[in-house]
Amino acid sequence: MNKTFDRYASILFLMIGAAFMLESFRIAKSAYGSNVGPNVFPFLLGLMLVLLSIKLLLETLKYNAGHLSKKKLQYKKFLIILAAAILYAMLLEPLGYVVTTFLFLIIGFQTMEKGNLLRTVFIAGAFSFGVYYVYVEILQGTLPGWPVWFS
Amino acid sequence: MDVINFLLDGFQTALLPHNLLFAFIGVLIGTAVGVLPGIGPMSGVALLIPVTASMTGGLEPAEAATSSIILLAGVYYGAMYGGSTTSILLNTPGESSSVVTTLDGYQMAKQGRAGSALSIAAIGSFFAGIVALIALTLLAEPLSEVALKFGPAEYFSLMLLGLAAVSGLAGNSMTKAWMMTVFGLLLSTIGIDAVSGVARFTYDISVLYGGLEFLTIAVGLFALGEVFKAILHKEQNEGEVAKVGRILPSKQELKESSGPIVRGSLLGFFVGVLPGAGATLASFFSYILEKKISKNPEKFGKGAIAGVAAPESANNAASGGAMIPLLTLGIPGSGTTAILMNGSAHYV
Numbered sequence: 001m002n003k004t005f006d007r008y009a010s011i012l013f014l015m016i017g018a019a020f021m022l023e024s025f026r027i028a029k030s031a032y033g034s035n036v037g038p039n040v041f042p043f044l045l046g047l048m049l050v051l052l053s054i055k056l057l058l059e060t061l062k063y064n065a066g067h068l069s070k071k072k073l074q075y076k077k078f079l080i081i082l083a084a085a086i087l088y089a090m091l092l093e094p095l096g097y098v099v100t101t102f103l104f105l106i107i108g109f110q111t112m113e114k115g116n117l118l119r120t121v122f123i124a125g126a127f128s129f130g131v132y133y134v135y136v137e138i139l140q141g142t143l144p145g146w147p148v149w150f151s
Numbered sequence: 152m153d154v155i156n157f158l159l160d161g162f163q164t165a166l167l168p169h170n171l172l173f174a175f176i177g178v179l180i181g182t183a184v185g186v187l188p189g190i191g192p193m194s195g196v197a198l199l200i201p202v203t204a205s206m207t208g209g210l211e212p213a214e215a216a217t218s219s220i221i222l223l224a225g226v227y228y229g230a231m232y233g234g235s236t237t238s239i240l241l242n243t244p245g246e247s248s249s250v251v252t253t254l255d256g257y258q259m260a261k262q263g264r265a266g267s268a269l270s271i272a273a274i275g276s277f278f279a280g281i282v283a284l285i286a287l288t289l290l291a292e293p294l295s296e297v298a299l300k301f302g303p304a305e306y307f308s309l310m311l312l313g314l315a316a317v318s319g320l321a322g323n324s325m326t327k328a329w330m331m332t333v334f335g336l337l338l339s340t341i342g343i344d345a346v347s348g349v350a351r352f353t354y355d356i357s358v359l360y361g362g363l364e365f366l367t368i369a370v371g372l373f374a375l376g377e378v379f380k381a382i383l384h385k386e387q388n389e390g391e392v393a394k395v396g397r398i399l400p401s402k403q404e405l406k407e408s409s410g411p412i413v414r415g416s417l418l419g420f421f422v423g424v425l426p427g428a429g430a431t432l433a434s435f436f437s438y439i440l441e442k443k444i445s446k447n448p449e450k451f452g453k454g455a456i457a458g459v460a461a462p463e464s465a466n467n468a469a470s471g472g473a474m475i476p477l478l479t480l481g482i483p484g485s486g487t488t489a490i491l492m493n494g495s496a497h498y499v
Contacts, residue, residue: 006327013330013334016334016337017333017337020337020340020352023352024351027349027351028347028349037347038344038346038347038349038351039351041336041340042337042340042351042352045333045336045337045340046337048333049330049333049334049337052326052329052330052333053330055326056324056326056327056330059324059326073383073384074382074383074384075383077382077383078379078382078383081379081382082379085375112382135202
């Protein structure tokens with residue numbers, strides 16, 4: 001278990017729980033024929049999340065700091081791929097599946113392992129066209145295929 | 152006997168050529184999914200639900216539903232079995248329920264007995280599947296009669312038990328498991344409240360009125376989480392591929408593993424029936440049981456075939472057992488059956 005990570009996670013979830021509690025005040029309090037309004041569950045669950053986060057926070061204080069096996073995490077690669085994934089999700093509809101997947105795969109492959117650009121382009125192209133063909137033509141699925149101005 | 156008639160009727164449907172084809176495709180994809188580390192049965196089934204809809208599009212609605220469920224169940228069972236392959240050959244479990252198999256399976260592979268280990272895993276899985284099927288047929292009727300008497304209060308208590316069991320049995324930190332259970336419940340409050348019709352946490356964003364889709368969250372958390380973890384740690388896999396050698400187990404090995412397979416199947420089935428306790432737990436239980444009753448427990452961990460046979464049978468039997476609460480009470484016993492339920496709900 002990672003002490004720092006758990007501590008930050010507990011604070012994050014503490015804030016999420018508190019936000020749910022606060023926001024639940026803006027929901028109507030009464031429901032027709034029932035004393036339990038729609039605001040009760042979010043409020044109670046938020047409270048439970050807050051209490052549990054505090055419990056986790058207290059538990060992190062008791063972790064023995066001895067076994068710090070510092071393994072270098074690849075944050076740079078992670079951030080590049082995370083950004084690429086978010087862009088991928090946002091551009092999927094305007095640009096279409098084939099183009100975005102092709103670009104995303106090239107970025108992904110090159111970040112994970114730098115090297116042969118030609119092979120990357122070939123694999124990414126084959127994958128994006130292949131999956132599109134199998135999914136849309138053979139399995140009759142729906143995907144935004146190409147940019148609107150292209151097809 | 153009605154039960155026998157229904158069973159035969161089921162076989163009649165399942166043995167139709169196109170359904171056999173769907174089962175084959177499902178098991179093939181499932182095994183492939185199980186072999187790949189990171190994509191467990193859960194994400195495999197989740198990813199394939201939309202595909203089943205279009206694959207079975209040409210059939211009558213009722214037939215399409217049957218075929219889709221057959222396909223998805225095939226993926227589920229295939230993935231349960233496929234996980235053992237990499238456990239034995241590479242010391243890398245394909246999914247959590249075959250973690251125990253690595254203990255003895257990889258040792259066997261190192262001794263050049265990988266073939267026997269693989270075939271025993273297959274035989275055990277097959278036998279356990281049959282046991283689970285028969286028990287499922289016999290137990291489903293009495294249980295569904297109980298289910299008809301269930302009212303809101305009983306369902307509430309059962310759900311609570313399920314949530315408590317899932318959080319209590321999960322991982323090494325119970326606090327974290329509880330936090331995630333509560334967080335999941337909180338996420339489910341987004342959208343229109345089913346009781347009062349009040350929109351909660353929607354902030355006038357129209358997509359949020361329908362609530363968050365269960366599949367989206369499942370794929371996002373499990374698949375993306377695994378991918379990000381792989382990037383951050385960038386595991387260098389140094390395992391060597393072991394030689395498979397002879398594929399059929401020897402008579403001696405068959406004799407040694409028949410007991411563990413039977414015990415593993417029965418134990419796995421009953422553990423699978425309990426909500427929350429899934430295949431992973433069943434495989435651990437059966438391994439511990441075999442080690443306890445074995446005449447020479449020191450052989451375990453050094454390539455004992457019972458250590459492969461028992462957990463592999465148990466995890467397959469558990470996946471059959473998990474079907475009982477799903478089909479009779481509508482309560483999923485594990486993550487994968489929850490997704491299966493979501494898939495069947497599309498067709499009902």
